[in-house]
Amino acid sequence: MTFMKRRETLLAISIVVLIVLVGLRAPVFLSMDSMANLLTDSTLLIMLVLTQMFVIVTRGIDLSVASTLALTGMLCALTAAQYPELPLALIMLGALVVGLGLGLLNGALIGYLGLPPIVVTLGTMSVYRGMVFVLSGGAWVSSRQMPVAFVSFPLERWLGLTHLVWLAAGAIVLIWYLAQYTCFGRDLYAIGNEPVSARYVGIPGPRRLLLAYGLSGAMAGLCGYLWVARYAVAYTEIAYGFEFTVIAACVIGGISIAGGAGTVTGAVLGALFLSVINNALPVIQVSPFWQSALTGVVILTAVTLNARSGQRGGRQILPLHLSPSNAPRSAA
Amino acid sequence: MSTPFMLPRTSTSRYHIAERAPFTLRGWLARWETLLFALLLVVFVANSVFVPNFFDLYNLADSTFNFSEKAIIALPMALLIICREIDISVSGILALSSVAMGLAMHYGVPEQALLPVALATGAACGLLNGVLVTRFALPAIVVTIGTVSLYRGLASVVLGDQAFTGYPQTMIDWGQGYVFELIPRSFVLLLALAAVFALVLHGTSWGRRMYAIGNNPVAARFSGVAVDRYRLVLFVLTGLMAGLAAYLLTGRIGSTRPNIALGWELEVITMVILGGVSIAGGAGTIGGVLLAVLTLGMVTYGMALLNIPGIIMTILVGALLLVTIAVPVLLRAKRRQR
Numbered sequence: 001m002t003f004m005k006r007r008e009t010l011l012a013i014s015i016v017v018l019i020v021l022v023g024l025r026a027p028v029f030l031s032m033d034s035m036a037n038l039l040t041d042s043t044l045l046i047m048l049v050l051t052q053m054f055v056i057v058t059r060g061i062d063l064s065v066a067s068t069l070a071l072t073g074m075l076c077a078l079t080a081a082q083y084p085e086l087p088l089a090l091i092m093l094g095a096l097v098v099g100l101g102l103g104l105l106n107g108a109l110i111g112y113l114g115l116p117p118i119v120v121t122l123g124t125m126s127v128y129r130g131m132v133f134v135l136s137g138g139a140w141v142s143s144r145q146m147p148v149a150f151v152s153f154p155l156e157r158w159l160g161l162t163h164l165v166w167l168a169a170g171a172i173v174l175i176w177y178l179a180q181y182t183c184f185g186r187d188l189y190a191i192g193n194e195p196v197s198a199r200y201v202g203i204p205g206p207r208r209l210l211l212a213y214g215l216s217g218a219m220a221g222l223c224g225y226l227w228v229a230r231y232a233v234a235y236t237e238i239a240y241g242f243e244f245t246v247i248a249a250c251v252i253g254g255i256s257i258a259g260g261a262g263t264v265t266g267a268v269l270g271a272l273f274l275s276v277i278n279n280a281l282p283v284i285q286v287s288p289f290w291q292s293a294l295t296g297v298v299i300l301t302a303v304t305l306n307a308r309s310g311q312r313g314g315r316q317i318l319p320l321h322l323s324p325s326n327a328p329r330s331a332a
Numbered sequence: 333m334s335t336p337f338m339l340p341r342t343s344t345s346r347y348h349i350a351e352r353a354p355f356t357l358r359g360w361l362a363r364w365e366t367l368l369f370a371l372l373l374v375v376f377v378a379n380s381v382f383v384p385n386f387f388d389l390y391n392l393a394d395s396t397f398n399f400s401e402k403a404i405i406a407l408p409m410a411l412l413i414i415c416r417e418i419d420i421s422v423s424g425i426l427a428l429s430s431v432a433m434g435l436a437m438h439y440g441v442p443e444q445a446l447l448p449v450a451l452a453t454g455a456a457c458g459l460l461n462g463v464l465v466t467r468f469a470l471p472a473i474v475v476t477i478g479t480v481s482l483y484r485g486l487a488s489v490v491l492g493d494q495a496f497t498g499y500p501q502t503m504i505d506w507g508q509g510y511v512f513e514l515i516p517r518s519f520v521l522l523l524a525l526a527a528v529f530a531l532v533l534h535g536t537s538w539g540r541r542m543y544a545i546g547n548n549p550v551a552a553r554f555s556g557v558a559v560d561r562y563r564l565v566l567f568v569l570t571g572l573m574a575g576l577a578a579y580l581l582t583g584r585i586g587s588t589r590p591n592i593a594l595g596w597e598l599e600v601i602t603m604v605i606l607g608g609v610s611i612a613g614g615a616g617t618i619g620g621v622l623l624a625v626l627t628l629g630m631v632t633y634g635m636a637l638l639n640i641p642g643i644i645m646t647i648l649v650g651a652l653l654l655v656t657i658a659v660p661v662l663l664r665a666k667r668r669q670r
């Protein structure tokens with residue numbers, strides 16, 4: 001029964017129910033094509049949610065992901081437009097490295113200086129976003145300026161699935177392995193649960209935080225390339241406000257903002273849930289303007305439910321007040 | 333009042349505990365507000381010397397239009413952050429209040445009632461935030477990330493791809509008007525509100541209790557402070573001020589568009605943190621916030637005169653934020669090494 005009570009199971013069931021309900025209204029939604037589209041559309045969010053999960057698990061938050069994504073995306077687009085002969089692998093590697101660097105800067109400030117994550121990433125978010133403008137001079141890089149291979153890579157298929165899906169699957173496996181089977185992953189949970197105790201048992205907190213934010217940056221960097229190539233355009237405002245979508249998906253997936261709790265399955269399902277809603281609305285002919293309002297309602301419902309299910313709390317052994325009003329509850 | 337060090341004459345305690353730390357010049361110089369004031373002076377003098385047309389009374393007065401509405405939201409936000417809470421949804425509340433005014437006007441509500449409509453919408457949004465945070469014991473950041481999506485979403489559902497325009501002259505007067513034909517009304521309103529907020533935070537037991545809540549909510553609760561009631565009131569207050577800002581901003585730009593005040597939440601929070609309010613709660617002053625607002629405003633204004641695009645400003649603000657929080661930590665670490 002515990003399997004049924006788990007948050008992830010409930011979330012998975014509600015996703016399936018949601019898909020079926022939308023399918024009843026518009027059978028087109030259940031077609032293979034549409035499902036494949038849904039999967040491809042959700043990949044970028046899934047990848048970003050995975051590394052954001054690590055950050056949130058340590059009681060942190062990374063508000064700079066969208067700006068990091070935009071900066072590396074713009075950098076890739078400009079590089080590819082300038083030197084079309086560069087191999088794609090090199091550009092992707094470059095995106096990873098640049099993202100990693102930007103993330104490590106966050107991590108150094110948060111881990112080694114002990115600054116509050118929300119303030120640091122708020123600051124770097126502005127800086128990185130501004131640098132996109134400086135790099136591009138405010139201009140757009142359109143698909144005509146980028147080489148064909150650069151633009152077509154994310155949506156090319158391998159064994160029937162797009163490269164985006166394969167990359168996301170790889171990321172899921174990697175993060176799941178890190179979270180479940182490595183000291184690094186387990187240490188992050190320890191830090192999030194009780195930072196002081198984590199330090200006493202010898203967990204190198206600063207180093208772990210540095211890497212957690214570094215990973216978040218690296219993933220955002222890779223997604224920066226994928227985003228620009230997928231939508232075939234790069235401009236200053238790409239992914240503006242996407243950091244909140246990523247955090248929202250984490251929250252829906254049951255990752256506690258207070259740190260120390262969260263699973264890869266939950267994170268992926270949270271991202272899928274948001275993607276399903278976003279993809280379903282146009283299909284059932286709801287005005288796309290409802291999307292943001294509905295997302296808000298979903299987030300609030302999810303956190304309220306999560307808070308309820310997490311209310312096991314400590315056991316009260318001695319009654320605080322010996323009043324009759326307390327008696328029935330302690331008897332139950 | 334006149335003798336702050338008065339002690340009972342029969343005191344037998346071994347230690348003399350003063351009401352507050354004794355005044356030292358060094359302590360005063362190291363205060364965040366003093367540093368900010370020095371920074372403001374430097375910015376102001378540098379701008380006056382190097383930027384043509386900067387030191388012009390009319391230009392200076394007009395430059396306050398750019399930040400007054402944000403600063404009005406920054407005041408209650410400072411109190412919230414002092415209490416260890418945060419409100420990401422202010423820009424959503426602002427958008428929704430603006431839309432509510434547009435709708436009210438559309439349905440022929442008299443123009444005197446538009447301000448109450450904005451304030452009521454703002455307060456209602458703030459109340460929802462507050463209830464979710466206090467009743468359900470949810471983290472404020474998560475709740476308000478959810479509600480910002482909800483409020484802005486509702487605003488865009490009503491607006492679609494349209495915009496409300498044609499607001500009455502009263503609103504335009506409040507948004508664009510001047511006092512004595514020189515100082516913008518919104519700036520005067522900001523100063524008046526700042527005085528009220530400073531009085532409440534620094535001169536009343538309510539303010540002291542807010543610091544107590546921020547320093548240790550549990551201890552504050554055990555000392556008999558109605559922590560949740562304070563939180564709830566502060567969320568409502570933040571919503572109310574966002575509604576007021578909506579009235580001023582809508583009057584100033586004369587329309588309600590879907591992207592109204594987009595991204596303001598982060599600018600407001602940046603103002604508050606630059607003002608020396610600790611994100612961990614329990615520390616900060618209204619004076620500091622006001623100084624940060626003025627400093628940022630003067631930098632923006634100077635750069636605007638030099639035709640530097642606004643987005644460069646975001647780099648500067650972000651870097652300033654990072655430097656201001658990193659430097660004290662670095663200095664402390666250095667002092668410890670010695």
